Amino acid sequence: MKYLITGANGMLGHDLVTALAGRDVTALGRNDLDITDLDAVRAAVPGFDVVINAAAYTKVDDAETDEDAALSINGTGAGNLARAAAENGAILVQVSTDYVFDGTATSPYEENTPRNPVSAYGRTKAEGERLAQELNGDRTYIVRTAWLYGQHGPNFAKTMLKLAAARPELTVVSDQAGQPTWTLDLAQQIVALLDSDAPFGVYHGTNAGETTWFGFARAVFANAGLDPERVQPTDSASFVRPAPRPSYSVLGHGAWTAAGLTPLRSWDEALADAMRQGVVEPE
Numbered sequence: 062m063k064y065l066i067t068g069a070n071g072m073l074g075h076d077l078v079t080a081l082a083g084r085d086v087t088a089l090g091r092n093d094l095d096i097t098d099l100d101a102v103r104a105a106v107p108g109f110d111v112v113i114n115a116a117a118y119t120k121v122d123d124a125e126t127d128e129d130a131a132l133s134i135n136g137t138g139a140g141n142l143a144r145a146a147a148e149n150g151a152i153l154v155q156v157s158t159d160y161v162f163d164g165t166a167t168s169p170y171e172e173n174t175p176r177n178p179v180s181a182y183g184r185t186k187a188e189g190e191r192l193a194q195e196l197n198g199d200r201t202y203i204v205r206t207a208w209l210y211g212q213h214g215p216n217f218a219k220t221m222l223k224l225a226a227a228r229p230e231l232t233v234v235s236d237q238a239g240q241p242t243w244t245l246d247l248a249q250q251i252v253a254l255l256d257s258d259a260p261f262g263v264y265h266g267t268n269a270g271e272t273t274w275f276g277f278a279r280a281v282f283a284n285a286g287l288d289p290e291r292v293q294p295t296d297s298a299s300f301v302r303p304a305p306r307p308s309y310s311v312l313g314h315g316a317w318t319a320a321g322l323t324p325l326r327s328w329d330e331a332l333a334d335a336m337r338q339g340v341v342e343p344e
Contacts, residue, residue: 065089065109067096067142068116072214073156073206076248077113091116096138099145106145111255113154114142117186121160122303124181131185139189143196152200152261154251155193158186159207159239159267164307169271172205172263172316180304190263202254204247204266207310208277210332211244212340217274218332221281223343225291235275235294239310240267243331243340250325259320265312268328280329284336 064081068074069088078088087109094105096116106112117135118124124131139155146153160183161176176187193201210216218241224231247266254264272280279289297306314324325331335341 062110063087063108064111064113065106066113066115067094068114069093071115071117072209072211072216073244073248074115075213076211076244077115077251079245080248080252096141097133099141102141102145103148106142106151107149109149109151111152111154112142112146113156113251114139115156117156118182121180121182124185125303128181128185131182132188135182135185136188136192140192140196143193143201146200147197150200152202152255153193153197154202154204154255155189156266157190157203157205158183159205159307159310159312161187161190161205162307162310164305164309166309166311169311169313170265171313172265179307182304199261201261202251202259203263204251204254205263205312206242206247206266207312208239208241208267209244209247210241210335210341213244217241217277218281218341219343221278221292222285222341225282225285225287226343230291230293231278232293232295232299233275233278234297234300235273236296237306237308237310238271238273239307240269240271240312241277241280241328241332242267242325243335245335245340246325246331253322257320257322259322262316264316264320265314266325267312267314268325268331269314270327270329271311272328277332280332281336281341284333285341
């Protein structure tokens, strides 16, 4: 099997390369392949059995005023890869997001829950899902994830440690629930999915359990040997952002079990492991 990774310079892209170590992998960053250019994509995909699209426009707030730019990468770019994958009989893994949902649920979103994004970023990622399913649906895995942290890029956990060194006390919102997810866990899960005979379709790639940003921050402090009481709760009204944030982003994992695969481990176990390995350090 030959694997093509797009968005390889990102946090997940780096860990996908690690998870696929020893295999025939070509890892392309944005400067190597512009996925918004269909001709370039059509020239790049032939010869590969699997295309993993980890490329994305992830500036959630900027997308509110620059939706066209976000759509070109998250929507059109995903569609280009799906089209080229279909033309070459390749499997596509399209990495997506919890933002395709409206965040108003009170129990975990199942994989077949209708998409209902409320932000520009969410709309563009939903369009990427739609195009992937429309153009290569019989050979596409959509893997939705959320609240990512890892070694190779900025993220919430690293930011908390950086702020901890500069401030005696932090306030973090306690009214948004989700699932902190280690990118290495996600990368390994994607590889396990590809190595299986699981049916094509939608899978939720988040660590199990749930917490709030406040709970996540306190866990980061505790695992770093810092006093978690230095983190105090506040509400979203105190941190108004251009893009609406889902108040509930917890994703269900039923598709893994149905396919005979084990869902990702708990978020707190993964975080403790990542921090023991020195993955989360202030930048």
